[in-house]
Amino acid sequence: MTEEILEPELAIIDPHHHLWDLRPLLPMFPEPRHRFIETIVPVAHYTFDQFLADVQTGHNIIGTVFMECGAFYRAGASEAMKVVGEVEYVNGVAAQAGSGLYGNAQLCAGIIGHADLMLGDGVAPVLEALKAAAPERFKGIRHQGAWDADPEVLGPPFHAPEGLYRDSTFREGFAHLAKQGLSFDAWILEPQIPDVIDLAKAFPDMPICLDHCGTPLGNASYEGKLHERFDIWRENIQALAKCENVSVKLGGLAMHNCALPEEGPAAGVGSETLAALWRPYIQTCIEAFGPERAMFESNYPVDRWGATYPVLWNAFKRLTQGASDDEKHALYARTAARFYGIEHLLPQA
Template sequence: MAEEAILEPDLPIIDPHHHLWDLRPLIGAFPQPRHPFLEALTHSAYYTFDQLLADARGGHHIIGTVFMECGAFYRADADQAMKPVGEVEYVNGVAAQGASGLYGDFRPCAAIIGHADLTLGDGARPVLEVLAQAGNGRFRGIRHQGAWDADPDLLGPAFHTPARVYHADEFRKGFKHLGEMGLTFDAWVLEPQLPDVLDLARAFPDQPMCLDHCGTPLGSGSYHGKLHERFDIWRENIRAIAQCPNVNIKLGGLAMAFCGLPEQGPMAGLSSETLAAMWRPYIETCIEAFGPDRAMFESNYPVDKWGASYNTLWNAFKRLAHGASDSEKKALFAGTAARFYGIEHSLS
């Protein structure tokens, strides 16, 4: 399918959720036949600054980005707790490249979200302190993934999160240090786990949190064909979480293989109009529940490359925001991300 013309090319965008990695040495380590998610990663196994720069310069007005932890470039010679520091060190170097001005006004990784194992309890505090040092002023917080399902084939061999990790006493003991240090928290769970995020948000009402990927509705594995029947359950939980003023939400991630929106991939070749129609019930529900000032469109690239090219993805989002006012668009595409992640950047 031919690349689409860019819609609203002058609209400033801060992409608040992307990864940088080199998975090529790891792909062959996973068993055959591979899980669909691993197949998707095979087609985006190398995504570093050059690929990000090419996508950001593809026609949409990307002015900055937020890096999201993904287990990449960990320190090989550090103890287990400190290994994630290597990822922040690497990404801070990418951010420094962009801050040089060599690539124009584009500011990649203007904010960095790393990882610390909060199940270390109070032992997470020294890790967070070293991460902050490694980020050189760009480190904003962490994501501790909570995605889990009783069906081990749903996520595949790449994920090993314990069930109900957000409820664990040691996790919450570690979690409280985020607020003490002024750090944010990104939560990634699957749709049936949304009550876990609600419970965590209520337990720590002053902790800034962001729910990733619209809460990850599921349309694959044992959930195949169940998107429609589970929609009301998803919507009820989204509305409940939105009642917690400390929680923001990311509008995206729906092109992941887990969601089945679309089922085919990678780079399904569907138009932005088709994708927008497919995603509309989820995106509109989230915006209605949270409001534009607590919602932000995200690329989740390169994972969402499964369903769409970078340009098509943002065209779909712009179609979904067609009826929004100028101020609402400013918030959804850049302002909310700038505020939540503390990014000082002109949005004009």
């Protein structure tokens, strides 16, 4: 779908996107494939060129933050250290973007990698290796904890154990993030938000970002239950927002799990329709956290399920039409820049 770009001059830092080449892995998932795999097939190859093409569709993307996704791990490395390959790869992409040959957008100016925090104290050398692989750009860790009793909610790629964020060994590893000046991205599903609340209270000085508005669910055994569970989600979001060390990413709602919209990929739904679907979730998060702890994200290419890149950002802009210029600056760039330590990207007043 093609739309006129709204507020084309508004500076945006996209704080959550992926790069990957999943083509070699697709044969591992025989027919009939889980819906998530079908979502990914059209973008199984999504690296610098594909992301740059999306970034250059009209919105003023001044910089981005890469989010770990298990891509380009080191072959032959130990299980603990293979994750360093992803950060090495992305640091090269950032250097490519930084050459100026492809426009002014500083792609992957911040890099969030992965380390297995279930290593406990043994995670320290992994974190050191990740920092050494991208000393200027590596900013933190995501160790996803998404789990549900219904395996159809997530599908075969995800195998986090139940209650991961409450595990004592996980928390032993988690404690090393603050020691090394790193942040943590939490991806869980809506019923698990209390796990993030508990983690945030246990580590009140640790900067944590909740991804994807806490991932409301509308698929598999949750089909048709978004309205039924909204109040539960809202109460948990409001409780989490009381933890001042936590920020939230406004997005991820175009994933197939959320059923907002129900059909995809990139089904041609316009930004007005998407804004109406997402408004209760986005407004609740902004009211709870405030613009200084909330940031819009693309979650691309996963959110391609529900929206093309330009339409997705148009939908967000429709949701902030009544916001002040300062609030918009925070929601679209300043909060992300501060959380990920990339303030140098912000336009100078």
